[in-house]
Amino acid sequence: MMQKATKKPKPVKKTNFRGLWYILIFLLLFGLGGWGFHYYKLFFKPNVSTGDQSSTYIFIRTGSDFGTLQKFLLDKHLLRDPKSFEWVAHRKRYDVKVKPGRYKILDGMNNNELVNLLRSGKQEPVRLVLQNVRTVPELAGKIGNQIEGDSLSVLNLLNDPGYLMEFGVTPATVFTLFLPDTYEFFWNTSADQFIRRMVRERQKFWNDQRLTEMSQEGLDIAGVVTLASIIEKETAKNQEKPVIAGVYMNRLRKGWPLQADPTLIFAWNDYSIKRVLNKHKEIDSPYNTYKFTGLPPGPICLPSVSSIDAVLNYDKHAYMYFCAKEDLSGFHNFAVTLAEHNRNAERYQAALKRLNIH
Numbered sequence: 001m002m003q004k005a006t007k008k009p010k011p012v013k014k015t016n017f018r019g020l021w022y023i024l025i026f027l028l029l030f031g032l033g034g035w036g037f038h039y040y041k042l043f044f045k046p047n048v049s050t051g052d053q054s055s056t057y058i059f060i061r062t063g064s065d066f067g068t069l070q071k072f073l074l075d076k077h078l079l080r081d082p083k084s085f086e087w088v089a090h091r092k093r094y095d096v097k098v099k100p101g102r103y104k105i106l107d108g109m110n111n112n113e114l115v116n117l118l119r120s121g122k123q124e125p126v127r128l129v130l131q132n133v134r135t136v137p138e139l140a141g142k143i144g145n146q147i148e149g150d151s152l153s154v155l156n157l158l159n160d161p162g163y164l165m166e167f168g169v170t171p172a173t174v175f176t177l178f179l180p181d182t183y184e185f186f187w188n189t190s191a192d193q194f195i196r197r198m199v200r201e202r203q204k205f206w207n208d209q210r211l212t213e214m215s216q217e218g219l220d221i222a223g224v225v226t227l228a229s230i231i232e233k234e235t236a237k238n239q240e241k242p243v244i245a246g247v248y249m250n251r252l253r254k255g256w257p258l259q260a261d262p263t264l265i266f267a268w269n270d271y272s273i274k275r276v277l278n279k280h281k282e283i284d285s286p287y288n289t290y291k292f293t294g295l296p297p298g299p300i301c302l303p304s305v306s307s308i309d310a311v312l313n314y315d316k317h318a319y320m321y322f323c324a325k326e327d328l329s330g331f332h333n334f335a336v337t338l339a340e341h342n343r344n345a346e347r348y349q350a351a352l353k354r355l356n357i358h
Helices: 017-044 066-075 082-091 111-120 136-144 151-158 161-165 171-177 191-205 208-216 221-234 238-254 261-268 278-282 305-312 338-354
Strands: 055-060 101-106 126-130 181-185 321-324 332-335
Touching: 017 082, 017 111, 055 066, 066 082, 082 111, 101 111, 126 136, 136 151, 136 171, 136 191, 151 161, 151 191, 161 171, 171 191, 171 221, 181 191, 208 305, 221 238, 221 261, 221 305, 238 305, 238 321, 238 332, 261 278, 321 338, 332 338
Parallel strands: none
Antiparallel strands: 055 101, 126 181, 321 332
């Protein structure tokens, strides 16, 4: 008896798990790649725009928070994508501690570079030039324009007798704290920090040699700087400064009034005066060196180092007078006697009249 042939069961198709696995890996890597590229752009895509300049400076005031900085950057249109900067700053925790200062940023910087710079506190120092200063308010203005401590804060300290007492000066002698030079400061320097830095610079300047030269002449620092300030306004010729200093030292030793025209201009507080006239000599002021003997109460400007050293190393001579030369070169004629001085003065006056200078 023949048996029926049985049908073979159809083979079960095996699922290609390996292929699915490859697909999942591909999708995962693609997603990670997209995610990575997105965040790469957040960190490293250029985001700083300084307009038509290759760089600019940003100023972060002491006590500023991240919101204040953001507003500054927005107001100045320095970021192409402010949100991306905020995201990177948050991830790097810069937003919890903002460091004040003056920072140089470059066009095309990315968020990572900008945050690293601001987080490091690596400032660009300011170069502050102190020279050709006539008055304390002018000095305060020069300082306040260059550091975070504003000019009013500086001026208030320079006029505060109690504050200045710590440094051995008064409002009248406050110029003795400063020396003309170029100084580097961090922008976020306060008025007090600036003045204390100047005190340290003064201590370095008044070394043993200068102090010895000063004591030999019976002067103190205030006296040297005061006389130097007068010489500063008498001549711009450095080679003449020791000679003029010698004239004034001779007058001081003999008890004569200094009769220094620059002190009258200071007393009148009128720097438009080109020629001192007899009416100017009537002012009732301790800076009127035609009325009062000795040195005035303090410096009449910020003198240069050359003028200070001219006092410390003045020429020993017999001259008691000097007058501008008639060639109007800026140099002077010197005289021992009044008669000789009057002849020099007549020649100078005649030269002014010829040129119609009044």
